[in-house]
Every structure is written in structure tokens, then in C-alpha cells.
Amino acid sequence: EADIYQTPRYLVIGTGKKITLECSQTMGHDKMYWYQQDPGMELHLIHYSYGVNSTEKGDLSSESTVSRIRTEHFPLTLESARPSHTSQYLCASSDGLAAGDTQYFGPGTRLTVL
Amino acid sequence: GNSVTQMEGPVTLSEEAFLTINCTYTATGYPSLFWYVQYPGEGLQLLLKATKADDKGSNKGFEATYRKETTSFHLEKGSVQVSDSAVYFCALSDHNTNAGKSTFGDGTTLTVKP
Numbered sequence: 001e002a003d004i005y006q007t008p009r010y011l012v013i014g015t016g017k018k019i020t021l022e023c024s025q026t027m028g029h030d031k032m033y034w035y036q037q038d039p040g041m042e043l044h045l046i047h048y049s050y051g052v053n054s055t056e057k058g059d060l061s062s063e064s065t066v067s068r069i070r071t072e073h074f075p076l077t078l079e080s081a082r083p084s085h086t087s088q089y090l091c092a093s094s095d096g097l098a099a100g101d102t103q104y105f106g107p108g109t110r111l112t113v114l
Numbered sequence: 115g116n117s118v119t120q121m122e123g124p125v126t127l128s129e130e131a132f133l134t135i136n137c138t139y140t141a142t143g144y145p146s147l148f149w150y151v152q153y154p155g156e157g158l159q160l161l162l163k164a165t166k167a168d169d170k171g172s173n174k175g176f177e178a179t180y181r182k183e184t185t186s187f188h189l190e191k192g193s194v195q196v197s198d199s200a201v202y203f204c205a206l207s208d209h210n211t212n213a214g215k216s217t218f219g220d221g222t223t224l225t226v227k228p
Binding site for chain 2: 004006033040041042043045048090092094100101102103104105106107108
């Protein structure tokens, strides 16, 4: 059982609000990721980090930002939420093994912006 | 670059039917291959993986063989159950290219009816 947590699980918020989605893992993994998941279930990588003080933008452009001040914590922030940000957000971490870099996912945060 | 193409869904089967979900990949290096499963309301979890050519990954009655000659990693199960209803993602991870990030297919939704 992977130890990666996301809060909140569900969030309904009004346009213009600032929100932070929390993600924490207790496995000591250096690599962490944020994905946005479509209703059609496709995964889009929006941010990743290879360790403390390392953050990179992913393949899908996103108005969100991330930080990595501690190994175990990788929060995602939206400064001003819009209806187009409505989606499922999945956080993951990986063990970084050369032979088979398995990703471990949190349960997700379903965000609805009204 | 790397890419993963998997069989489009949705797939609907009766209980005890045979399951195949096709997955092919394109990679410039020597990737590890994965199948992840996502149950309703949850994040993805590793189902099985294979790290080199001709390896067979297996778990919970599911199997997939890493076929380098056909660049494929098809998922099979001999007798599906209602509890196997989920979304299945094929993925690859190449430690030497793409900075070790995983590349996911678009997901295939499986529904098993009693």
C-alpha cells in the first residue's frame, strides 16, 4: 500500500478564489508529479519535481504553480480559480529506480470551480 | 519522443470472459513497461510491470509480456470478474530519455457485467 495523501478529496469553490491542493508522501521519494485528468480519463502531466527546490512545468500548460520545500510535500496552488480549472488532479511520486520507475498515486482531488 | 497507444474503449464483457487490452509503444531507448489500474473514485495503482524484453509481468490473474519485436505489452486475463471493472492505463518509463518521466496511454474503460 502506497503512502501518498491528497487533501481535500473534493473542493467546490467560486471563481477568483486562491486554492492550494495538498500532496504528501511518506516514502522518501525524490520524484513527485501533478497530473490533470480529463473526464475522458486521459492524464496530462502539469508539473514535476526531482527533489527539494526543483520544479518543472509538464507537458500541458497550466496556470497553477507548485513548490517543493520539503521532500515529502508538493503542494499545487491556483492564484485565481476559473471554471476552466474544473478537473480531477492527481499527485504521484516515484521510486526513481533505473529498472522500472513505478509511480505511486494519491486518491486525487476533484475540483469544481463555479 | 516516447508514446503509448492503447486500445480504445469502452470494453464491456460478461463475467468469466477472456480479456485482452492492446498496448503498443514507441520509445527511443529501452523502457520499462507498466499497466496501471484506476478503480472508481481512486488514483491509479500499479497492476504489473516488466523491465526488459521477454519479461512477463503478472498480478491478480492479469498478465502482460514485453515484446520488443512488436513493441507491444498487451494485457490479458483469462476470466474477468465484476470487480475488475475499472480504467486500465498502459505506460512506459525510460530512465535514460525523457528525464525518466512516465508516458501514459489514454486509458481503456472496462465494464464487466454479471
